[in-house]
Structure formats: structure tokens, C-alpha cells
Amino acid sequence: MNASLKYQGLIAACGMNCGLCIGYLREKKPCGGCFKIDDPHKPTACRSCKIVNCEYLAATGSGFCYDCEKYPCTRLKNLDQRYRLKYGMSMIDNLAHIKMHGLESFLENEEERWKCSECGAGLCVHRDFCLNCKADPNLSA
Ligand code: SF4
Ligand code: SF4
Ligand SMILES: [Zn+2]
Numbered sequence: 001m002n003a004s005l006k007y008q009g010l011i012a013a014c015g016m017n018c019g020l021c022i023g024y025l026r027e028k029k030p031c032g033g034c035f036k037i038d039d040p041h042k043p044t045a046c047r048s049c050k051i052v053n054c055e056y057l058a059a060t061g062s063g064f065c066y067d068c069e070k071y072p073c074t075r076l077k078n079l080d081q082r083y084r085l086k087y088g089m090s091m092i093d094n095l096a097h098i099k100m101h102g103l104e105s106f107l108e109n110e111e112e113r114w115k116c117s118e119c120g121a122g123l124c125v126h127r128d129f130c131l132n133c134k135a136d137p138n139l140s141a
Contacts, residue, residue, distance in 0.1 A: 005107040014051045015091035020125040066095040
């Protein structure tokens, strides 16, 4: 794996890219992402997340939900639905890409997909403007 990939180590079992999260990108007390288990800055919702704590996850070879016998389970579908509607991003699409093309390809894709066209900084899925230059990615794309 190419060590310089920006979002390496930030893709959660559900397919979320924590590198796009406002919790990760905020300046004050940022969350280190899903894999940073005891991060004191991780919000309670992510600490008690039913997906990362799911009993079936350990049985998956890859550590991703797409490998699970119950995939896609209701909790993943609900999360996916919320993100599709609210943020225009799909965990299930992310997982499909990882399954079909591998994690490295997904990471490369994410870097391009979430790059501000004005300043090149990484965008935040939870905000409709670039946190760095404040440009609206929908207008400048
Ligand atoms: S708040 Fe949750 S989704 Fe956001 S970076 Fe932390 S673990 Fe990931
Ligand atoms: S897809 Fe499987 S591992 Fe993932 S949350 Fe659902 S039951 Fe758990
Ligand atoms: Zn920008």
C-alpha cells in the first residue's frame, strides 16, 4: 500500500471515511477517527456505535461490513440512508468500491473526490463549503 495515501487508516468498518468528518477536521479537540479506540475526543455516538462494536465484525476477514453474512444489515442500511439523503455520500457504495477494486483504489479515489477545486484542501462531508478557503464546492466544481 502506498504510504502517502491521505486517508489511510481512516476508513471505518461501515465504509465511513473518518477523514471527511467534522469531528476529525475540527481544530478544537479533534477526534482521531474510528480506529482510535480510546480517543477522549470521540463523541459518545461513535464510542457506542453499534457497527464498530458489532459482534459479527470480528468474523469478517477484511474487517469491513461487506464481508459479513448479514450484510447489509438494517443498522448499516439506516446509516447509509441518512448519509445519502443528508450528505450525498453512501457507505454501501464505498464498501462496494473497496470490495471490487481494493482499499488502495478507494483511498486514491477519495482523495480526488473530496479535494477542494479552489484550494486543493480536503473537504468535509458534513459541511457544504471548504473549511480551508470557504469556497462552495458545488459552485466551483
Ligand atoms: S466522530 Fe466518529 S465518524 Fe467522526 S472521525 Fe470520529 S469516529 Fe469517525
Ligand atoms: S453488516 Fe454485519 S458486521 Fe456490519 S454492522 Fe451489520 S451485522 Fe455487524
Ligand atoms: Zn478550498
